[in-house]
Amino acid sequence: MSYNWREIDYALYSLDIRGSIIREIWQPDFKHLVMELYKPGQAINLIIRTDSTGTAIYPATKKIKKQKKPQRFVQFLRAHIRGARIKSIYQLSRERIIRIETHSSQENNILWIRLWASNPNIIVTDLEKNIKECMFRRPGREEMPGKKYSQPDNIARIYKDDTGGFHLRNPELTDNPTEWFKKIEENLSGEEEKKLEDRLREKIAANTEAELTELENRIKNLKSSIKEAENADRLKLYGDLITSEIYRINRGDRYLDTTDYHGNDIRIELDPSLNAHENAEKYYREYHKQTERKKRNLEQLESAEKKRKELAELLISLPGKELEELRKLERQQTKKEQENKKTDSKIPGLQVIINDYIVTIGRNSRESDEILRKYARGNDYWLHVRDWPGGHVFIRPAKTKDVPQHVIMKAAQLAVHFSKANREKRVDLYCTQVKYLRRAKHGTLGTVIPTREKNIVIERDEALVDRILGGREA
Template sequence: MSLNWREIALILEELPLVGSSLQQTIQHDFHSLSWNFYHQQAGRWTLYTELGTPFSRLHLASEALSIAQQGKTAKLQRFIQFLRANVEGSKVIEVSQHGCDRLVFLKLDNHGTILHLYLRFYSGPGANIIITDEQDIILELLYRRPGRGEQNGLPFLLGEPKTDVDDSFTVRPRTDSSFNRQIEQEYGSQSNELTFQELQHKVQAKRDRELKTLRTTLASQMHTLKASEGYERHKQTADLLSAYQHLLQDNQSSIELEDWETGYTRVIELEPKLKGRENILLYYDKYQKAKGAYENALTEVEKAKEQLDECEAHYARLLDPSMEQQAAVRAMKRELAGSLTKQQDAHQTPGLTIQSGQFTLLVGRNAKENDELLRRYARGNDYWMHTRDVPGGYVFIKYLKNKTVPLEVLLDAANLAIVFSKAKKEGKADLYYTQVKHLRRAKGGKTGLVLPTQEKNLSVTLDETRLARLLLEDDNA
C-alpha cells in the first residue's frame, strides 16, 4: 500500500530538507532513487524515493539499502545524467505539499539558477519526477508521458490543489517515535520480497525460453539424424551399379539389377539426363553428402543434449529454494545483467552487417572474423555462403521465420563473398551455400575452416552496381 497524503505530510515534517544541499543522486532501478544531502546541523543524510509501484513512498534512509535494491540500471540513464549535470549541488530553499495530494514540491537554488522539483508519489501511471525551470517549463522527467503533456519543453500544469479532506485517509498506527524509521522498516521488507519474487519470475521466464530453444534444436537435429541414418544404402546402390556398369546406358530412367546381398531384383532409379556411368558417381556423391549430414547431426545431437543438461543444471542451482535470499538476489541480478550484455554484444558483430531487403547479412572479411561469426553469431538455420576452392570471407544470411531466401538476397551475398575473396581479381566465381547446421569443422584444420554438406551451387559475376549499393549502405549505417 502506498503512502497517503497525510502520511507524506508527516514524513516531510521530520525531514531536514530546507537548507540541505544535494550532493549526489543514485538511481537504483526504474522506480527508485536515493538523494544524498548535507545539512549544516543534521549532517549527511539520505532521502529514499520510490514511485509507480505498490510501495510508492519517500523516507529518510537510516540504513544502507538492501542488496535487492542495489546496482546500476542499464536503462533510464538519461534522467540520472541530467540530475548529476544540472541538479546536484543545488540547495533546497522551499518545501511544500500540493494540497491534499501526494505531490511534493521542492524549490532549489543551483548557484543562482532556480529549479522546481515535483515528486508525484502515485502507485500507477500518474507517478513521476518532474524538473522545471522557474517558469515551470519542463527540463527533464523520470517518465516521459506525451499523452499527459509531460515531456521536455512543455509547461508543467500543476492544477488546482485538492482541498476536500477525506476522513478515509488516516495515518497508520504508530510503532516508532520516528515515522520515517517506521516506514523504512515496514516497506523495506515488503519491497525486498516483491523484488525477489519479480526476479524469480524473470529468471524462470528466461530459463523456459532457453530450454524451449534447446529442445527445439535437439528435436531438429534428431530429425536430421533420423533422415540421414540410411546413408549406407546409397553406397550399396553405387557399388551395385559399379558391378553392373556394363549394363548401364545413357538416358535411362531406371534399371533392374539382382542384389547379390539379398538375392532379390532391385529397381534402381537413374537420372536420365546423365550418361549411364555418371549415375554411379551420383550415388557415391549422395552417399558422401548423407554420411556428412549424419555425422554432423550426430555431433550436433550430442552437443544439444550436453547444452540442455548444462542449462537445466544451471537454473536448478540459480533457483535453489535453499539459497539464502540476498545471495539468490545477487545471483539472479547477475544472470539478467549477463543477458542484457549479450543483447548489447549482438549489435557489435565482427566484420560487416549489411541489410538486403528483409534479410541481414553478416560478412567475415578474414579467417578470424569468419571463425568469430561462426562461433558466436551464426545459428543452425542461417545460411552460409563461400567461394568454392578459393580462400575468402564467409557470408551468413540470417534466418527469418517462414521466409524463403530470394534470389536477390543470394546474389547480394554472393557478390560480397567474391569481393572479400581472392576471386575478386577474376571478377567472377563459383560459390556454394548451405545452412549452418550442415557445416562441420575440419579436424586439425585452420581457424574457421568448415566442411559443408547438402550444399547448393551458384556461379556469379561481380556486379559493381550491386556492390556499390551494398557497401554504400553499410558506410551510411
C-alpha cells in the same frame, strides 16, 4: 504499498533535511530518484520512489547502483539544483504532495513531488510555478516544460509555516523512525525483487522454450538425415559388384544386371559417360560421404539430445530458483544472444557492389544455403546457371526501385563465373525472386526448385567479371 499522508508527514519530520546541500543526483532506474544530501552531522542518500505499485520517500541503508548513462531528468537536475541548499520542505495539507524549495547563487527552484499511487511525478518549477522539467512528461495533464504548474483543486490549505512545520503527527509512528524506514525499505525492496524475479523467470522461460523448439526441429532433421544414410552399405555393395564384374561393363552401359552375394537378382544403375572403374569409384565416394555424414549426425544428435534434456530440466527448476541464480541465467542467455548476433553479422560468401546494388554470392552449397536461410529476403533476386552445379547469386533491390536489367546481366556473369559452366561461351541461367524458391525435398544442401523463373542467356565475359570482382565496375 504507498505512503499515506500521515506517513509522508512523519517521514519528513523524521528526516529533518531542511538546510541540507544537494551534493549528487542519480537514477538507479526509471522509477527511482536518489539525492545525496549533506549537512553538518548528517549525510544521507534520499530515495524518492515514483513507482505506481508503491510510492515513498526514505533514506537508503544499502548501496544504490547508478545508471551508466544518466537520463534526461537527471541531467537537468544536475545542471540546475546540484549544489543548491534545501530552504524548505513540507507536505501540502493532507495531500500526498511534497514541496521542496532549493536556493543557490545562480537560481531558485521548487520541486513538487507527487506521491500518488496513480500518476506519481516529480516536477521542477521556478518560484512563479512555471514548469522547467518533469520526471515524466504528461501532455494530457499539461505537465510539460513551458506550462504552468497548478495545484489539485481539492487541497483545502497548506501549512501556515512555510519554513516547514509538521502538525499532523501520529503517535504510533514516532517510536523509532530508523526502524520504520528500514522496514519500509525492506518491504519495498522485497516487492521489487519479487517483481524482478517474476520478469526474469518469464524472460528465461520464453528464451528457453524458443531454444527448445529450435532444438526439437534440429533433432528431427538429424534423425531424418541418419535414416537416409542407412542405405550407405548398399552403395558399397554396388561398388564391389561393379568391380567384380568389371569385364562385363562398357562405357555407355546404363545398367548392370547381376546377383548379390545371397543370390538375389539386382540391377545397378550406371553413368553411361563413365567406364566401369569410374562407376565403381563413384559409388565408393558416395558410400564414404554418407558414412561420414551419418557419423557426424550421430555425434550431433547425441549432443542435441543432451542439451534438450538440460533445457527441459531448467524449465522445471525455474520456479524454485532465487534472484541471483536467475540473474546469472539471464546474463548467460544475453551473452549467447550477443554472440549469435555477432556471428550472424558476418554474412557468408562474397559481397560486391554493382551500380549501388548489393550482390551476394554463395560460392558453394554451404554458403548458398546459409545465405538463403538467414540473410536473403523475399524480394531479393536469385540467379543460378541452368543444368550446371554452381553458386547462388542474390541481388538486394533498393527500397523504392526494382533491379535494373543491366545489373541482373552483370550479376549473371558472376553466377557463371562461380559455376562449373565457367568455361562455356554461351550459358543459360534461371532468374526469379527468393520468395518463389522452395527447398528440394531430400535434396542436397543448398538445392532449391525455382518457380515463376525467367530464362537469361549470356555470353561469358571474363574481363567484366574481373572488373566487378576488382571493384572497378561502378
